[in-house]
Amino acid sequence: MGQKNRHIVIVGGGTSGTVLAARLSEAADLSVTLLETGPDDDTYGTDVLEPALAADAWSGATPIAINVMATQSGVIPMLQGRLIGGTSAVNGLATLRGLPGDYDGWAAAGLDGWGWQDVADTFIAAERDMDFGASPLHGDAGPLSVRRWRRDELSHAQRTYYDALVDHGEAAVHDVNDPSQLPGIGVFPVTIDENDKRLTTSLAYLTAQVRARENLTIRTNAEVGTIAVENGRASGVILTSGEHVEADEVILAAGAISSPVVLLRSGIGPADQLSQHHIKLQADLPVGATMSDHLGPGIPYRHDGPRGGVGGPAQVVLVGASNGTDVDYHAFPIAPAPTDDQTDFMMAVFLMRSSGRGSVRLGDTLDADPVITAPPLPDDAPERLRHGFDRIDAWERSSHAQELGCQPAEPHDLTAPDAVSKALERLTLSYYHMTSTCPMGPVLDADCRVHGIQGLRVADASVMPTIPTGNTYLGCVMVAERVASKMLAEQAARRP
Template sequence: MLIGRRPDVLVVGAGGTGAVLAARLSEDPGRRVLALEAGPVPAAFPADLLDARLVPGARPGHPAVRTFPARLTPGMPYEAARGRVLGGSTTVNGGYFVRARRADFDRWSAEEAGGAAWTYERMLPFMRALENDLDHGATALHGGRGPVPVRRVGLDHPAAAAFGAAARELGYPDDPDKNAQEPPGFGPVPSNAVDGRRVNTGLAYLLGAAAGRPNLTVAGECPVRSVVVRDGRAAGVVVGDGTVLEAGEIVLCAGALSTPHLLHLSGIGPAADLERAGIPVVLDLPVGTALSDHPQLVVEWAPRRPMDGPSGSWLGGVLHLPSAGGPAAGDLEILQSLVPMAGLVGGRADVPDMPPAFLASVQAPVRSGNLRTVSPDPDVPPRIDYGYLRTGADRRRMREAVRATVALVTSGAFGEVCAGPVEPVPVDDDRVLDAWIRARLGTSQHTCGTVPMGAAVDARGRVHGVRGLRVADTSILPTAPLRGPAATAVLIGEAVADAVRRG
């Protein structure tokens, strides 16, 4: 493989964080940056990857998506989807772009994790720098000149308007700016989509101001198989054809499922697990020993009369509310899909006569699962267990999310557009409801915590015990945030790029 001169920094993955990191580091013309993306790096994205009414990651077999076999519970197999294309999962997700809550930063900045570098006050300048908030402009809270456009979805669709009226009927507060830190309630979803066009990090960072920089190379179709460690230092990476590419520093941005697998294949991880897999141990670190994500399920409802499909985004409103005894920032989420699930799975925004849906999820910061590598062969996927619904608290929160969703669907205000749930939901019996939930369980695809700050890396992503190696993606967050992590993935790219620049 012909790449050119030895880079100062080699970035593995040009996705939600890697594209950000590579673009920011290449702003210094004296620093040579090489970004390797396992998927394609198109000169122009196909229309379906830009259409904000679609969620390509929900489509089985989509060429821009890689799936990982997993288990949500011991008896429930699942296929976890991640973007495998420039922009990564920001190219195939729903365009939900909501900041983490102050409570998340308080938790991450605990002394044993991120420390003072991860306080809300220290991270706010990076959150402002990454965004161009088209609703609020440049303020003390929001940015007005960043690469990522942020706009809140409209609530003029009849179903979205009825959702808002139902939330108010049930006593939930208005929450018009989900990227502020006001008490949680109902409001529009901040999105990195404008006028129906999704703006992924590839477009926002690498195909914008960074395009044409002579010190930046972005190579597609270039999967990395392992990191080469010599004398305690990361010296390079082995790519798919067996070539070793050397670099001054290596940053892994392959995502919270691929990054820990890559570290394991490099001999960095739990020694006993690596030995069982036949992988020589380079460094014993707690990589993949825990996993944090958000369980989710779908509640479909029957429209009272035919409705038009959405014009700009599949997203409607969103409600955040606290579970009993849960964090004040609101650990339950009810997200409205204006496109029926059949449309999201089938890649069509207009699906007449199919029911729209709510996505009910528990977003409590819980470490429940794990990721284990079982073979030294990079083509053998790791074993991923989400560990959902293991505890009584897990099951109680999920019941609360479902019951709150059913209360909205059956409210008087939502009854203006809704004839009721598509199927009866057994909300009156905990045991029957638990079985109903288990039969329909999914995940929000918000994986974090597989290479956590404190235990495996420091606050700036540096891997403990290996010089010249960092991790920069959501795997470093000890627990998933109280909101979807796409905006936080971009934030990590900004923060780690700043750390690299400062040496």
């Protein structure tokens, strides 16, 4: 008789989970089950597929998990996609990599295989760049089709922002994924198909051909409650329905909020927190204790018009200028569909590098929502964000903004000495870039295996030891690709 296939269970069918499922099922001697809490991607509507309507998905019919996070300016919502494709179905489509120093810092901390040269090859292999094609920085054969919005696709508000800052002296950047071109102002690369529709990771990786593989099972509306751990080994997962799904190996890819929650409920986390909930300790690890995010103030505006543009909400970006290519923040308009009683757009300035650590903890009861605390901003945050406020003020005073008929939603003086501090007190936003809740190093080894528990890995934004200086969606793809590659190599080594 032939050897029984190893069974891999992936928890979470989002950005990372869909990549893992597609890659691991390439091995015929692996049996892969993908478990997703929400529905399949056949529920995608125009609010998902049309980039210009991306912001509508945040409050429309698309399934979204909404948690809340406590910040210095109050409680703010935290949005994550809850369907096959996950947050890649509801984000702003921004497809950034971060900077070389981010990943070289991971390698310098002892995480071999995660330096810039390692991850850059993965980024390049994953993309099919419709602007640059095959080049030293870009690929032309990957599953993710990428291009940059053209000028005629930008909203009028976006164009005024770009033009005003170029007039003000900011350098125009043609490729914001090329660190040598920074700092400057450019247009976000986005993951869309040839018909200008959003290309989620599920559409890119879980093609009809992949879904037809006999060794791949996709189960939707299947919520995982805990990991089954026996004698220090993960033996499968237990669904909230009570069903036990057995596995030779489990991979958590449920995101930077849900992955730590599942671990905590399973007895993997800080001993004192688990003791308070009377959970049997399986491994005493700082799960959920080191969360990072990009935070900053969003300044609301209204304008007369014209509105429109086919691009998504994140189109034009000012990539740091105060510290060379050390990207501290982004500033860009976020433009949901305007109504008579709603802000037209915001100019948001996010601090992109911070050592502050937030947390994800269990709620009062095991079935309660988790308690999420934002990472504290550093004392020098107002000083570091000052440059962004100055540039927004320059845009606000420009002829381009005046032509737009742009007005602040409430009176302000962005040049005032305390303008940034006051904005942080009232207007702090999350960029929805939660990371580092199950980081390599303290919680995982460099192959993303959980310390002290055999047969259990994590592979999503939560594994990042520090947050990249850029949008995190593409980083989640990179993590999943690299973990899958490691696991396929291990499986090959098992074969006789």
